[in-house]
Amino acid sequence: MEKNPELIQDVDFSWDGTTPLPRVPLFLIHDGGGTTFAYHCLDPLRRPTYGVFNPRFHSGGRFEGGMRGMGRLYAVMIRQKCAEHDFPGKRNSDGRVDILIGGWSMGGLLSFEVAKALTGDRNVRVIGVLMMESPCPVNMPAPGSHLESLDHIDLGNANKNLILSVRAMREAIQAIREWDPPVWAGKQAKERPRFSLLRAVEFLPIGGKRVHMIDVHRHDQTLGWDGYDPELFTETLDVKGNHFEMFSFQHIPGISKAIKRCCDTLEKLSQSY
Numbered sequence: 001m002e003k004n005p006e007l008i009q010d011v012d013f014s015w016d017g018t019t020p021l022p023r024v025p026l027f028l029i030h031d032g033g034g035t036t037f038a039y040h041c042l043d044p045l046r047r048p049t050y051g052v053f054n055p056r057f058h059s060g061g062r063f064e065g066g067m068r069g070m071g072r073l074y075a076v077m078i079r080q081k082c083a084e085h086d087f088p089g090k091r092n093s094d095g096r097v098d099i100l101i102g103g104w105s106m107g108g109l110l111s112f113e114v115a116k117a118l119t120g121d122r123n124v125r126v127i128g129v130l131m132m133e134s135p136c137p138v139n140m141p142a143p144g145s146h147l148e149s150l151d152h153i154d155l156g157n158a159n160k161n162l163i164l165s166v167r168a169m170r171e172a173i174q175a176i177r178e179w180d181p182p183v184w185a186g187k188q189a190k191e192r193p194r195f196s197l198l199r200a201v202e203f204l205p206i207g208g209k210r211v212h213m214i215d216v217h218r219h220d221q222t223l224g225w226d227g228y229d230p231e232l233f234t235e236t237l238d239v240k241g242n243h244f245e246m247f248s249f250q251h252i253p254g255i256s257k258a259i260k261r262c263c264d265t266l267e268k269l270s271q272s273y
Contacts, residue, residue, distance in 0.1 A: 002053075005081050008039050009049035011088045023047030024127065024267045025089045027078055029103035029110045030054050032172035033165035038104060038247035043256035047100075047263065048088045052077065057164060062171055067179040071113020075121075078114065082124050096125045098270065100263055104247065106172045108134025108197075109179070116182040119191050128234075128266025130259065132198040133243050135217050136224035137176050181228055194269055196235045196262040198255070199223055202242040214243045235265055 005027060025048040028039045036051030052074050056063070063069045082089055082097045089097035101111045108131030115126045184192035199221065204212045217224035225232050237258045241251045 005050040026100045029107035031104045032106040032169040034168035075117035102130030104132040127270035
């Protein structure tokens, strides 16, 4: 049986003078297609990296509680992984393990829910969240005013995994449409982790004058998140490609470098907590 979370990149060490410094582990959550394939293509990030795939990829079906339910389930899975005796994360003086979480598209939104679910956890502390091309779904245009179908994907000669991914994406679109990002209020506000964002610079080449829903906030450096919190992101970086091609072969070096930079910054900033 496949392990979930799965190990994508093994333990690595960076060097500061003569002292080996283990990096904070990174958990990357699946995109709307449900798989972690794109993350396996990344260049070395020089930190332990795990992928969380959709456990219902093969069976299909929506999660009870929608995005919130998925986030809570994945928080449990990540907590269990962090508790394993050979987990590479270092425990702090308070007994908690520091981790980074993130994801592409839907994965970035789910990272929001996982971070909220793990707020105040006695065993795990999320020090940073990396959202990759995850537009804010709040106050989006009404369905029908912009293209939002998956018609750009050719299923004519599709294999089984692509068909399953498209099914997962259709379910993801519905779940995101019904979702509102969580809010850290009261005492929890001080425990909200820092966030960073990667934004693709190109529009989907759909032709005509209409714009795909995923590109509504394309010219906005924060992809619409200023309406949620204008000070949400510690760092925003542009990467080459469009939403669906940013992990294509020719863009892997660039996006790997951007992910590494954001994770390194989030880890460094966490030391000031």
